[in-house]
Amino acid sequence: MKYNLLTLAMLAGLTGCSMIPQYQQPVAPYAASWEQQAASSAQVPEWQLFFRDNNLQQLIRTALEHNRDLRVAALNAEAFRAQYRIQRSELFPSIDASGAGTHQRVPRKVSQTGDAQTTHQYSAAVGMNAWELDFFGRIRSLKDQALQNYFASAQAQRSAELSLVANVATAWFTLQADQASLQLAEATLQTYEDSQRLTELSHDAGIASALELQQSRTATDGARVTLAQNQRQLAQSRNALQLVLGAPLPDQLAPSGKLDNHSLADLPVLLPSELLQRRPDIMQAEHQLQAANANIGAARAAFFPSISLTATAGSLSGELSDLFGSGTGTWLFQPQINLPIFNSGRLKANLEYSEIQKDIHVAQYEKAIQTAFQEVADGLVARKTYADQLAAQEQLLVSSQTYLDLADRRYREGIDNQLTLLDAQRLNFNTRQQHINVQLARLVSEVNLFKALGGGFDNEAAPPQVN
Template identity: 60%
Template sequence: MNRSLLSIALLAALSGCSLIPDYQRPEAPVAASWPQGEAYAADGEQAAAVPGWREFFRDPALQQLIEVALENNRDLRVAALNVDAYRALYRVQRADLLPAVTADGGGTRTRTPGDLSMSGEPTISSQYSATLGVSWELDLFGRLRSLRDQALEEYFASEAAQRSTQISLIASVANAWLTLQADQALLEVTRDTLKTYEESFGLTQRSFDVGVASALELRQARSAVESARVSIEQYTRQVAQDRNALTLLLGQGMPANLRVSGELVREQLAELPVGLPSDLLQQRPDILQAEHQLKAVNASIGAARAAFFPRISLTGAAGTASRELSGLFDGGSGYWTFTPSISMPIFNAGQLRANLDYATISRNIQVAEYEKAIQTAFREVADGLAAQATYTRQVQAQRDLLQTSEDYYNLAERRYRTGVDSYLTLLDAQRQLFSAQQQLIGDRLAQLVSEVNLFKALGGGWQAAAAPSPEEG
């Protein structure tokens, strides 16, 4: 009795054994704070949380588009299905830790010809059975638990990948919408410019007819008109292609009530907080995904180590058997079998050692991947902070240039109408004004896109939360 209790205690102790290496999160290979300098936001401001996407994107039309994309985008749908798939794989791996129970029933009837029977007469024999079987591998060295933990971490990695896909989708929809607005604004500016060029061409044509303007000035005026017409077709095409790109992201057609305006204003987006610590990056879903993948390969080392030790399996069956179906459950018809087995690796040409080396190398690779993910995130945020500070000054400078160009154009037009300057001066002023208008739209777009990319780099407003239990579903 004491020996039995000792054996049970020993098995219980061995069942808790794990050969998985202790996990230690690698040190982040980046500075504790963001770079400093003229291009970056000033220090000393109180750190605040990154806003959610509904708070950051203030444009109701853009909010509507993001909601549609989150509901219908196919990449996000695939990411969600991947989470379900890894949840199912975890449940498959977890099931190996528990005994497998089967119930079987069967019956056979056999006719034996007379020349093969002992009596010389044909005979018919019957056999019926009902069996309950149990098989169980004792996980003494943690091989199955290591594989279960590996599957669990892969599930968590897929869940983080889904969140990362969602953040990328939100940023892509926002950038596509801003690009569509910018190209629409460029199209409207070009149409207005074409009207101006056509008015100047009409004035030059009348001056040419009365012998005031030269043929060269007339050709220059016509050239400006045709150049504007070319730009209109270019921006018309870009607007159509922008709509197509946005439709792909949405997963369906654009809402019918949506009106595309050509107004790019900074107020479409909320202000992002400054002074955030760099350890905020640890909460980015893509970095969490890399860490879960690191934990998964770390668990695989435990399974590779456990493969060097014996595997013990217990198999048993109990049931009844009878020649007659009616006597299947009569007294004395019961039977049972019990088959324990042990498998000890002796020689496999170094396969187990190679598997362990591969698992160890995979962990080292994943450490480097995890560190690279942090470095990439740090660079993305640092670039975003640099853009945040410089684009504000650049856009203001471009506004000043546009105002100067408008003044130059108005002055050149008056001087040309009064005959003080040639048409070449007016044409130069028109082109400079058109170029300044285009550049301001481009700078505004770049500023807003950089804000969206910074929002994405900071984690898109996603806050750490408990992942759904893989036991569900």
């Protein structure tokens, strides 16, 4: 038996062949239109440093703990880790211990002695069953495929975390903007109601016409409609934020309606090569490509013979009391070879399918890179244009306020009619609302750029454990 175990060990040491094609990273389709702006030593901050608002940081921590989609992504990564461990276990023999007892009555018509008799047999054994010697690397290829799928799932989890952080920030800024819009609508309604009361008094005194009174009432009714719309939008935005959080919004974190353009840290511009190393979706696509490449090795190895071994050692006795006595030892050594001869082209088709799958993953990897470059380029354009637009919008806000002040004074002095004042009030309201919208769009575009650059988490963390 010692000789047989030594033989098995020697055979296992010979299993060093691999049919996996040498992996070559596809040439990235660089769209380096922003390279001149990039800094080779740039570092994208983690989300704790990028988002300076303490309330927003607290909301992000809550979402990372309670969000259900993120929980599913983490469980999927654990599931792929378990699948890898299952596949890796096939490289090693499975040792089992077994014991059995058999009792059989033999009728006299078939008994060798001519009398009915009952036979007893007891056995106990330790051994392995059908352990495949991986001469051509089929099992190792499947193990490598499972490992790369696990790595891809870990990157998918990182991508889910990054998306969650960006979604929480976007939902929070949207809630703040809706609160600001509601406050603007309330203030506008109050102004229209005050103006309507004055117009009614003027109408009762015979100064204001019925047309002017109706114009004032129409403006007030329109403000009430806008207020109801903003109330609904605020409630829906609050519900959307709570869904992303996976928990109720704390009362102490009620929105204030303030959109601070300085609540976000400045973002650097990465070189394209650095972007490839940070974006989790790109890294996920590459791991999936490597898994497809490993699967080709398994498909190639299937053309070659497979060799498996079964070996046991134990005791066999007709009496239970004598099962481990002298002279009861037994052993079994059973090698088996399986050579594919005819399978109607199944193995060839399986190899072709594996190669096609690899080509698909190459295209998906290249598409992930192109998408990443587009998102970064769009973010850089948005950064420049939103800054210009916000500056122009603030100047327009000053102009519209000056126009409103002049129209109000001239109306009170009797120089202009009420129609001019209502026009100035509507223009001022629309300008303020547009200013809120531009502030929100600018903050959201910076969050999207932060996500596009692969920020949010330390990219130098230790690789996932697979033990």
